Amino acid sequence: MPEIRLPISTKRLILRRFEGRDLDAFHAYHSLPETARFLPGPPKSYTQSMERVGKYANFVYEKEGDWVCLAIEAKDSPELLGEVVLKWLPGLGQGELGWSLAPGARGQGYATEAAEAVLDLGFGELGLHRIEARLDALNAGSAALCERLTMRLEARLVDKWHYKGQWATELVYAILDMEWRCR
Ligand SMILES: CC(C)(COP(=O)(O)OP(=O)(O)OC[C@H]1O[C@@H](n2cnc3c(N)ncnc32)[C@H](O)[C@@H]1OP(=O)(O)O)[C@@H](O)C(=O)NCCC(=O)NCCS
Numbered sequence: 001m002p003e004i005r006l007p008i009s010t011k012r013l014i015l016r017r018f019e020g021r022d023l024d025a026f027h028a029y030h031s032l033p034e035t036a037r038f039l040p041g042p043p044k045s046y047t048q049s050m051e052r053v054g055k056y057a058n059f060v061y062e063k064e065g066d067w068v069c070l071a072i073e074a075k076d077s078p079e080l081l082g083e084v085v086l087k088w089l090p091g092l093g094q095g096e097l098g099w100s101l102a103p104g105a106r107g108q109g110y111a112t113e114a115a116e117a118v119l120d121l122g123f124g125e126l127g128l129h130r131i132e133a134r135l136d137a138l139n140a141g142s143a144a145l146c147e148r149l150t151m152r153l154e155a156r157l158v159d160k161w162h163y164k165g166q167w168a169t170e171l172v173y174a175i176l177d178m179e180w181r182c183r
Helices: 020-030 046-057 110-123 140-148 177-182
Strands: 013-017 067-074 077-088 094-101 130-136 152-163 166-176
Touching: 013 110, 020 046, 020 077, 020 094, 046 067, 067 110, 077 110, 094 110, 110 130, 110 140, 110 177, 130 140, 140 166, 166 177
Parallel strands: 094 130
Antiparallel strands: 013 067, 067 077, 077 094, 130 166, 152 166
């Protein structure tokens, strides 16, 4: 596997490895019900945030099932805005994107900018062929983000999960390496 060169710099953002100093900011948004609404499990406890930041800080990307986990920071301010993740899925050249932002960082295109950089990384240095995103059909923010990224809606899996006390329909968006390069 090629080495992942960090940090990644975009127009407004730095994408870097998580550090211990990110814990409080990470916990501040991951302890909120509105952040947890479309993520597995309830809002995170401080211990769960500690475990997650520890995992993100020490990520390795060497084999199927591994994740690239990047902290999102604005260039003009060193605070944590959110995270973007890319999972190496089983099968040749397959990946899955994920994202979360702190409430104060939403509505400014930061998730789009960070996800674009991770698609560049996935289809460039990491040599992936297809990258997908899976989301609850009620998660309008994530669906709009997939559309902005020009990902294709490939599947609508009705009542695929039961979580948070109700059935949830899953949308699968995806994009291929050639499509990303030619968009
Ligand atoms: C999903 C999530 C990351 C989307 O965040 P977001 O802020 O809507 O997405 P972006 O950062 O790309 O910002 C897009 C918004 O900024 C606006 N914007 C402003 N400047 C922009 C720019 N330069 N480029 C793109 N969009 C810009 C867009 O018009 C859009 O606004 P709208 O929602 O009113 O249409 C966020 O809702 C979140 O963290 N949710 C909780 C966790 C979660 O559900 N994670 C995903 C589980 S699948």
